[in-house]
Amino acid sequence: MRRFILSAVLAFHMLASFAALADEISVAVAANFTEPMKKIAAGFEKTSGNKVLLSFGATGKFCAQIKAGAPFEVLLAADDETPSKLEREGAAVKSSRFTYAIGKLVLWSAKEAIVDGNGDVLKRGGFDHLAIANPKLAPYGAAAVETMKALGSYDTLAPKFVQGESIAQTYQFVATGNALLGFVALSQVIGGDGKLKSGSMWLVPEKYYAPIRQDAVLLDKGKDSASAQALLAYLRSPEARRIIQAYGYALDK
Known part of the structure; x- marks a missing residue:
């Protein structure tokens, strides 16, 4: 003992x-x-x-x-x-x-069948708010702006913006339904198995924004x-x- x-x-x-x-x-x-x-x-x-x-x-x-x-x-x-x-x-x-x-940018909605595989929802409309991160503080926000300008839809969509201080806050806007959809990081919406956790998304082609x-x-x-x-x-x-x-x-x- x-x-x-x-x-x-x-x-x-x-x-x-x-x-x-x-x-x-x-x-x-x-x-x-x-x-x-x-x-x-x-x-x-x-x-x-x-x-x-x-x-x-x-x-x-x-x-x-x-x-x-x-x-x-x-x-x-x-x-x-x-x-x-x-x-x-x-x-x-x-x-x-x-x-x-x-990093990779996605357009994501917490609801299924909202975001199509080509991002056409941005042209089609039917939503009041689009969440993006502050492009002056968050590179994913800057990539979102680049994407919309490349698509020629920035001026039309700008009045709908709900802006988060970080990509985390932007994700929360969409997850809680304060915005029907938003531009977030792919890593936020997939699990460690690489599968979409919930909702619907469009993986934005990398040709639309500078490499993150x-x-x-x-x-x-x-x-x-x-x-x-x-x-x-x-x-x-x-x-x-x-x-x-x-x-x-x-x-x-």
Whole structure:
């Protein structure tokens, strides 16, 4: 019995020491990458013993927060321009940037048989509100605007816009019925099995918008963190890449 108690005490001290050595990594994540990043972070925590603190939101807002001194160590952006800009301005570590995913835009409704396979519903009408993310803050919102302009329907549809601050809020507008349909990220409407979770959608052809290259970058506050660097390395691992593809993203070659 005394030997058992001694072993338990030693095990407790070993776990306490391990916990003391484990790092917490603060990561700003583009809202469209919420579900895959939760799974990737869980895998990284299991293999590394480190804790990943995830914050989800609009890339534009994160950029402003980082410049204002927010304690993020890693940024997973929804574009490639923001990480590049942060590098140039000294807020991110040079040469740490890479494309972790290439996003895809969809027109989606939470109701079945609303959105057809060619997006003709945009011309046909029959809806009062169309949700899009703020194109100044969210790259998927900018892609939505590009798409509508390419289709020649922007001016007609603009009065119907319900604008979300992030792609997450835009998704909520549609999911709750505040807008019958909206432009969101493919990753938001399919599960890890690649199947549509509910409703109806049109996968917007990539010819209608510039590639949504989503870059990750090590921020200045994480430059001395081996754990933050390890997380970025894990993001490029076969395990992480399988998760990324499962949610409909393309990978950089």
